[in-house]
Amino acid sequence: MSTVLIKDIGQYKDDKVTLKGWLYNRRSSGKIQFLIIRDGTGFIQAVMVQSEVSAQDWELAAGITQESSLEVTGTVREDKRSPLGYELAVESIAVIHQAEDYPISLKEHGVDFLLDHRHLWLRTPRQVAIMHIRNTIVKALRDWLDSEGFTLIDAPIMTPAACEGTTTLFETEYFGDKAYLSQSGQLYMEAAAMALGRVYCFGPTFRAEKSKTRRHLIEFWMMEPEMAFVDHEENMAMQEAMVKYVVKAVLEKHPADLKLLERDTAKLEAVLARPFAKMSYDAAIEYLQSQGHEIQWGDDFGAPDETALANLHDGPVFIEHFPAAIKAFYMKPVPERPEVVLAADLLAPEGYGEIIGGSQRIDDLNLLLRRIQEHKLPQEAFEWYLDLRRYGSVPHSGFGIGLERFISWICGLSHLREAIPFPRLLNRIYP
RNA sequence: UCCUCAGUAGCUCAGCGGUAGAGCAACCGGCUGUUAACCGGUAGGCCGUAGGUUCAAAUCCUACCUGGGGAGCCA
Numbered sequence: 168m169s170t171v172l173i174k175d176i177g178q179y180k181d182d183k184v185t186l187k188g189w190l191y192n193r194r195s196s197g198k199i200q201f202l203i204i205r206d207g208t209g210f211i212q213a214v215m216v217q218s219e220v221s222a223q224d225w226e227l228a229a230g231i232t233q234e235s236s237l238e239v240t241g242t243v244r245e246d247k248r249s250p251l252g253y254e255l256a257v258e259s260i261a262v263i264h265q266a267e268d269y270p271i272s273l274k275e276h277g278v279d280f281l282l283d284h285r286h287l288w289l290r291t292p293r294q295v296a297i298m299h300i301r302n303t304i305v306k307a308l309r310d311w312l313d314s315e316g317f318t319l320i321d322a323p324i325m326t327p328a329a330c331e332g333t334t335t336l337f338e339t340e341y342f343g344d345k346a347y348l349s350q351s352g353q354l355y356m357e358a359a360a361m362a363l364g365r366v367y368c369f370g371p372t373f374r375a376e377k378s379k380t381r382r383h384l385i386e387f388w389m390m391e392p393e394m395a396f397v398d399h400e401e402n403m404a405m406q407e408a409m410v411k412y413v414v415k416a417v418l419e420k421h422p423a424d425l426k427l428l429e430r431d432t433a434k435l436e437a438v439l440a441r442p443f444a445k446m447s448y449d450a451a452i453e454y455l456q457s458q459g460h461e462i463q464w465g466d467d468f469g470a471p472d473e474t475a476l477a478n479l480h481d482g483p484v485f486i487e488h489f490p491a492a493i494k495a496f497y498m499k500p501v502p503e504r505p506e507v508v509l510a511a512d513l514l515a516p517e518g519y520g521e522i523i524g525g526s527q528r529i530d531d532l533n534l535l536l537r538r539i540q541e542h543k544l545p546q547e548a549f550e551w552y553l554d555l556r557r558y559g560s561v562p563h564s565g566f567g568i569g570l571e572r573f574i575s576w577i578c579g580l581s582h583l584r585e586a587i588p589f590p591r592l593l594n595r596i597y598p
Numbered sequence: 599u600c601c602u603c604a605g606u607a608g609c610u611c612a613g614c615g616g617u618a619g620a621g622c623a624a625c626c627g628g629c630u631g632u633u634a635a636c637c638g639g640u641a642g643g644c645c646g647u648a649g650g651u652u653c654a655a656a657u658c659c660u661a662c663c664u665g666g667g668g669a670g671c672c673a
Contacts, residue, residue: 196636216630233623237618248631268608273634274621275610278666335671351673376671377599389673470669473611512673569673583673594665 173209177242185240186211186255187263189290190231192273199264200228201259206238210292213239213255224260225534234290235270236263283469284588286551286598296424297585300417301574304370307416308390308568311409312367312435317392320359327548335375348373353565354394354497354552360563361555367392379593381582382470384571386591399509399527401500402564403485406513407443408525409568410483414438416576430579434517437481444484448507451476452476467493473521477514483522487511496538498526509564519576525566530557546560 171184188206200215217225231237263553271287272567288294308533311321325339325346336347352368359366369390376383394402404516414435417425425432446454455462462472468486477484488507491500498508509522510526529535535556539546546553574586584590 192634194632194635195629196632197628199632201632201635203633212633214631218630246631248633250633268609268624270623272609274622275634277610277666279605280609282665372673374672378671379666380668383672387673467671524673567673572673 172207173204173211173251176209176211178250180245180253181243183240183242183258183559184255186213186215187234187238190233190235190237190266192229192233192324193228199226202228202231202239202260204237204255205290205292205295207295209251211251211253211255212249213241213257215257215260216415220257220259224257227262228257228260230265231262233269234287235266238260238263250390254308258358262555282584282590282592282595283597288482289588292427294585296421296427297574298577298588300421300424300578301570301586302416303420304413304577305570307413308409310416311412312392315365315405316365317365317367318359320356320363320366320368321389322349322355322370324349324370332576335527337373337375350374351391351567353391353393354568356391356565357552357555357563360393360395360565361559361561364396365392365394377593380470380582382572383593384583384587384590385593387583387587388570389567390570391414391565391567393563395561395563397527397564398562399487399511399564402445402525402566403445403487403511406511406525406566406568407483408484410443410513410523411439413573414577423537425578428578430577434481437518438483440481443482443513445511446476446479446484446486448486448489453480465492467489470520471513474518477516477518481518482516484514484516485511486514491593494526495527496544497535500534501527515572515576517576517579519572521569522572522576523566523568525564527562527564530556530560532560578585588592 170187170227172178173188174185181307188204191205191210193200193202197241198217202213202215204211204213206418215228238261239255239257240259241255243253245252246254255362266346270284271291289298325341325348326349333574336350339348340347350372352370356366367390369387371386372389373384373386392405394405397405418432418435422432436512448462452462452464455475458475460472460475468476476486487510488501489510491498494508494510496512499511502505502525510524512521513523514520515522529538531554535553536546539549571583571586574580575583578586580586584592
């Protein structure tokens with residue numbers, strides 16, 4: 168007899184095993200009780216028949232409350248009626264801790280209530296499935312980057328100034344000076360790419376925007392690869408290969424979780440089937456105007472615009488060559504058309520919005536100096552960044568992928584808050 | 599910051615001028631194959647807060663508070 172995990176239960180058919188976990192639900196029918204037990208790796212039904220267990224264990228089981236922790240010993244039995252294929256014929260049971268009245272029932276709950284109880288909400292099958300897929304997505308991203316020769320370089324979280332000078336940052340005190348929570352590690356990755364060639368950072372980023380939509384988090388995770396000697400076209404090819412690798416990994420490892428999430432996997436299979444579509448900003452504006460959107464050349468896309476563009480395709484679509492004026496200062500202009508830049512946003516299908524933003528970076532010192540002035544950025548704060556163009560400057564490109572948006576798209580979630588264990592939302596930092 | 603919707607039992611909601619309701623959860627009882635089990639019973643309420651209108655307000659009006667969805671901004 169040994170303690171086993173529910174996910175491995177198939178290996179112990181007809182064996183006597185012990186499971187340790189929590190009571191998810193209990194049903195009884197007089198002389199028979201069904202205990203649904205979860206252990207973090209899965210859910211299994213344990214069956215207790217009154218005539219097969221001691222009177223003490225029978226009474227004990229009858230009084231176990233939802234989410235009590237327990238230890239159950241019994242025989243693993245194959246059963247067609249079980250969604251798992253197996254159930255446990257209980258011989259004995261022990262309660263480790265009897266739970267108080269549990270606030271989260273198996274019925275529906277409102278968002279506010281669930282977010283207040285996120286620490287308990289995480290125990291439910293849907294949330295467990297999402298966290299398992301999140302883990303696979305992160306691992307697949309890392310595996311792919313490793314196989315392509317990237318080195319993980321951790322970027323600082325406390326920074327002296329805005330990286331791009333656009334969004335609102337969280338300000339904090341730094342021994343009498345001001346410091347800000349990072350909104351991007353990219354500039355540091357450019358320095359690292361000149362040292363190691365191919366690098367990436369992966370960590371939390373912070374935006375103090377008062378955004379309150381299903382596509383926003385105040386704190387979210389971003390992975391930012393940066394590559395020396397890689398141009399705009401190669402950059403997009405890398406993104407496509409990486410996204411496909413991750414989608415394939417999730418489809419292979421999580422069919423049961425995706426089914427539980429009611430994800431239409433045919434839509435994910437379609438992503439792998441053909442090359443990602445590409446559309447120029449010019450063509451996008453033309454299309455949107457033809458559809459009656461109120462947008463001019465030079466405007467940035469709003470959320471409805473992005474959705475309309477994404478809906479043209481059943482896979483992700485690159486929108487490239489944006490006007491320089493609406494993009495970050497460091498993006499390299501298209502040589503024969505300096506009013507637009509070598510940048511591309513990757514829009515996920517099904518209305519999930521932008522999941523990747525990437526560009527080739529300016530490698531010319533004088534142009535970068537001019538852009539810093541045009542954007543009214545303090546040059547002294549960027550001297551180290553300018554040094555990268557003084558000492559062996561090379562063409563280089565990179566991109567940033569928003570982890571939670573990527574997860575939301577793959578899992579088919581309706582809100583980013585389910586894609587991260589403890590979401591930080593506008594006016595909400597508990598638990 | 600703006601637009602919009604909503605706050606009634608632990609949870610999800612109904613009630614929309616005239617005595618506070620249901621399902622689930624809890625508790626008690628019944629049932630040997632249940633899948634959010636089912637059946638019977640018990641208990642559970644400052645109707646978000648403060649004003650106002652009215653013989654009478656959960657219900658109508660005003661303000662505020664809290665939350666949801668969206669815009670802007672972004673990944």
